[in-house]
Amino acid sequence: MATEDARYRQSSQYRLWSFTPSHLATLREKTNTLARTHISNRLRASDPPVDPLPNFLTPEEEYMILNHFTLELLRAAPYCQLPTDIQATAAIFLRRFYLTNSVMTYPPQELIKTCIFFGCKAEGYFIRVQKIADIFPNTTGEMILAAEYVLCQGIRFAFDVRHPFRALEGTVMELRRLGNFDDDRINRAHKRTRDILKFSPLVTDAYFHYTPSQIMYAALAIADEELVQRMLQEAFAGQNEEAKAKVWSVIRTCKEMLEKEPPEKMTSYWTDPESNKAIKALRRKLAKCRDPDRVDLVALQKARREEAAQKPKPKIASDADEKVFGNGTGEGRESKRRKVAPEAVDPFGPPL
Amino acid sequence: MSRKQITSTATVRSSAEPSSQVPTDICPVCTRVRYLNKDMEFLINPECYHPMCTNCVSNIFGKGPAQCPYASCTKTLRQRGFRTPFFKDLRVEREVDVRRRVQAVFNMTPEDFVSLRDYNDYLQQVEDLTFDLVNGDEADQRNAEQKLLAYEQKHKEDIEKNKKKGREADSLRRQREAAEAEAARQRRLEEQREEERARAEEASINAEVMEALERGEPGTAAEIQARIIAQKRARVAEIAGSHFPSLLGNTTTAPGSGSGSDTLLSIRGLKDKNKRDEDADYYLRPYDAFAGLDLKPTRYELRDRYDNPWLEDARTRDDHRVPGYSAHEYEARAMFDAFAGLGVFIADEKEDAQKAVGTAAAAEGAKVGGKIEEDVFA
Numbered sequence: 002m003a004t005e006d007a008r009y010r011q012s013s014q015y016r017l018w019s020f021t022p023s024h025l026a027t028l029r030e031k032t033n034t035l036a037r038t039h040i041s042n043r044l045r046a047s048d049p050p051v052d053p054l055p056n057f058l059t060p061e062e063e064y065m066i067l068n069h070f071t072l073e074l075l076r077a078a079p080y081c082q083l084p085t086d087i088q089a090t091a092a093i094f095l096r097r098f099y100l101t102n103s104v105m106t107y108p109p110q111e112l113i114k115t116c117i118f119f120g121c122k123a124e125g126y127f128i129r130v131q132k133i134a135d136i137f138p139n140t141t142g143e144m145i146l147a148a149e150y151v152l153c154q155g156i157r158f159a160f161d162v163r164h165p166f167r168a169l170e171g172t173v174m175e176l177r178r179l180g181n182f183d184d185d186r187i188n189r190a191h192k193r194t195r196d197i198l199k200f201s202p203l204v205t206d207a208y209f210h211y212t213p214s215q216i217m218y219a220a221l222a223i224a225d226e227e228l229v230q231r232m233l234q235e236a237f238a239g240q241n242e243e244a245k246a247k248v249w250s251v252i253r254t255c256k257e258m259l260e261k262e263p264p265e266k267m268t269s270y271w272t273d274p275e276s277n278k279a280i281k282a283l284r285r286k287l288a289k290c291r292d293p294d295r296v297d298l299v300a301l302q303k304a305r306r307e308e309a310a311q312k313p314k315p316k317i318a319s320d321a322d323e324k325v326f327g328n329g330t331g332e333g334r335e336s337k338r339r340k341v342a343p344e345a346v347d348p349f350g351p352p353l
Numbered sequence: 354m355s356r357k358q359i360t361s362t363a364t365v366r367s368s369a370e371p372s373s374q375v376p377t378d379i380c381p382v383c384t385r386v387r388y389l390n391k392d393m394e395f396l397i398n399p400e401c402y403h404p405m406c407t408n409c410v411s412n413i414f415g416k417g418p419a420q421c422p423y424a425s426c427t428k429t430l431r432q433r434g435f436r437t438p439f440f441k442d443l444r445v446e447r448e449v450d451v452r453r454r455v456q457a458v459f460n461m462t463p464e465d466f467v468s469l470r471d472y473n474d475y476l477q478q479v480e481d482l483t484f485d486l487v488n489g490d491e492a493d494q495r496n497a498e499q500k501l502l503a504y505e506q507k508h509k510e511d512i513e514k515n516k517k518k519g520r521e522a523d524s525l526r527r528q529r530e531a532a533e534a535e536a537a538r539q540r541r542l543e544e545q546r547e548e549e550r551a552r553a554e555e556a557s558i559n560a561e562v563m564e565a566l567e568r569g570e571p572g573t574a575a576e577i578q579a580r581i582i583a584q585k586r587a588r589v590a591e592i593a594g595s596h597f598p599s600l601l602g603n604t605t606t607a608p609g610s611g612s613g614s615d616t617l618l619s620i621r622g623l624k625d626k627n628k629r630d631e632d633a634d635y636y637l638r639p640y641d642a643f644a645g646l647d648l649k650p651t652r653y654e655l656r657d658r659y660d661n662p663w664l665e666d667a668r669t670r671d672d673h674r675v676p677g678y679s680a681h682e683y684e685a686r687a688m689f690d691a692f693a694g695l696g697v698f699i700a701d702e703k704e705d706a707q708k709a710v711g712t713a714a715a716a717e718g719a720k721v722g723g724k725i726e727e728d729v730f731a
Contacts, residue, residue: 004647009694011646019699163690171691174659174684212694236652236692248695 036103091120165217219255471622
């Protein structure tokens with residue numbers, strides 16, 4: 002057992018946020034059905050009841066919307082001038098959040114901003130909310146903060162996201178040390194791999210299915226496969242071929258996944274009329290089947306705060322005094338009686 | 354206000370249960386009054402805890418065992434059993450007696466159990482039994498009494514052994530304390546003696562200087578004086594700084610604990626004394642901050658230096674250096690990242706996790722997520 006793997010298994014990314022593809026699919030389906038039943042119950046209970054119920058999104062459509070908004074996030078993040086790994090953290094937060102929450106429940110365009118803000122916080126890059134709010138149109142700091150706690154719950158308080166970026170630097174250093182390849186080739190592969198890592202793994206489910214080093218080698222394999230082979234040869238020197246072959250097969254499946262979303266799509270996506278049309282239709286559909294309770298997160302947050310503030314604090318001190326001294330001060334007792342009086346209804350109902 | 358409250362409850366209680374308090378003035382048996390007999394004393398018998406005055410006790414029970422004079426009490430009492438109650442409230446007196454008795458029978462220590470949990474369970478069991486004895490109704494008391502007797506019968510040997518162990522530990526502790534006190538006394542004496550010696554040395558400086566001058570040693574008078582004072586100082590320092598023989602080192606060693614015992618019936622989690630103590634083994638091992646996690650890399654070898662143009666500045670330029678940042682740390686981390694988790698096959702490892710109960714954790718996470726969403730804005 003390699004010690005590096007044992008150490009990776011300790012991370013929350015492995016423990017909480019790694020799934021098999023089938024598991025991931027069932028999770029998404031479950032989230033979808035939960036949201037569906039919840040919202041339809043809510044609509045039926047509303048006054049007047051909504052009839053007929055709107056068409057709900059399918060898990061596949063939800064996934065498309067999620068991908069769209071991940072792209073939106075990646076498009077918006079450079080305007081905030083954030084380092085690469087913070088952008089990536091924000092994107093992964095968004096994807097993790099919508100694994101157990103439906104896009105029909107929480108509006109993704111709000112969550113994007115919260116994810117960016119909270120990604121900064123999680124990576125130790127402290128930035129004012131107002132600064133981010135100023136960048137986006139029609140946004141206040143309050144809106145960003147409203148969903149913050151929900152987001153934390155959604156990502157199960159696992160704030161540490163392991164990225165493949167530093168791993169790439171390590172690999173490049175090791176390749177330079179080995180000295181089998183000339184610097185130009187390494188630099189070219191390095192640049193290309195970086196571009197891929199900044200985009201492809203974030204808009205696919207690679208982070209759920211593969212470890213950062215596997216993702217990194219897959220991206221490097223897209224850029225220059227020979228370098229990967231050399232590295233694996235180095236890493237598995239003195240071990241049997243079988244282990245190496247297995248790792249290579251995993252890297253290849255990851256590579257196939259990444260190749261579906263090349264970094265060029267970042268620019269072509271916004272100009273491609275077909276995808277624009279598809280997403281527009283989906284967004285229209287989403288607007289109809291939204292959870293009406295959670296459209297305005299700010300108002301909800303406010304209402305909840307007020308409710309918490311108005312909740313009467315238990316009068317521990319005065320009660321305890323009364324217990325000790327028998328008949329306590331008159332007014333304390335009086336207020337107690339007053340409090341009890343309206344509730345003192347016979348639980349079995351009024352006399353017949 | 355509060356006092357009034359208390360007295361009123363007290364009177365209520367005493368009228369309800371006349372025997373629960375030791376009377377102060379009137380003997381409930383012979384109705385003699387303290388006013389006529391200043392040194393009247395009340396005694397109780399732990400059979401029934403009915404108080405009566407000393408006169409009554411000697412009158413009724415002086416000629417041998419007799420029935421308790423209280424109406425409706427059928428206990429036969431002997432004079433020998435009577436004693437002065439320690440507490441005024443006889444229910445407390447009785448509870449203390451019961452607890453003492455139970456404690457004498459159930460006298461195991463935390464060391465006899467495998468885990469703290471087991472020990473606490475045992476304590477809970479004992480407390481339940483005690484509570485039944487003290488506060489239970491007739492049937493409860495009889496039941497608990499039987500249980501206690503049965504346990505005592507069955508584990509007579511163990512109880513005896515534990516008692517002995519407790520006594521031994523007590524005497525050992527007493528011995529150790531005495532030895533420590535003695536050591537401290539010796540140390541004080543030694544210190545005193547040495548201080549006296551040092552003072553005597555100092556006092557003799559002048560005399561020695563005079564002697565040296567008389568002998569006509571080389572050098573001026575001032576030099577001689579300085580030399581002698583330096584010598585003295587060294588000697589005084591030597592006396593004061595000498596180490597005391599450690600008297601603490603030779604305390605007696607603890608006697609070996611008894612051999613293995615048979616397993617007990619109703620009490621779980623007792624340690625098997627014949628087995629090696631793994632817990633103790635664990636605590637004897639040196640502390641490992643990573644709990645057995647090996648940090649030595651297996652897939653790569655960390656070199657001292659890597660070629661990286663981006664790191665050059667951080668290494669060489671003073672205005673780029675920051676305290677606490679080391680380029681080598683970064684290299685170590687980057688190398689670790691490059692190879693960590695390479696052999697982790699999520700598709701295989703999380704496969705059974707999905708079906709098994711364990712990762713019901715993940716599925717549950719999803720559920721919790723759903724639930725949370727209900728809670729947050731509900």
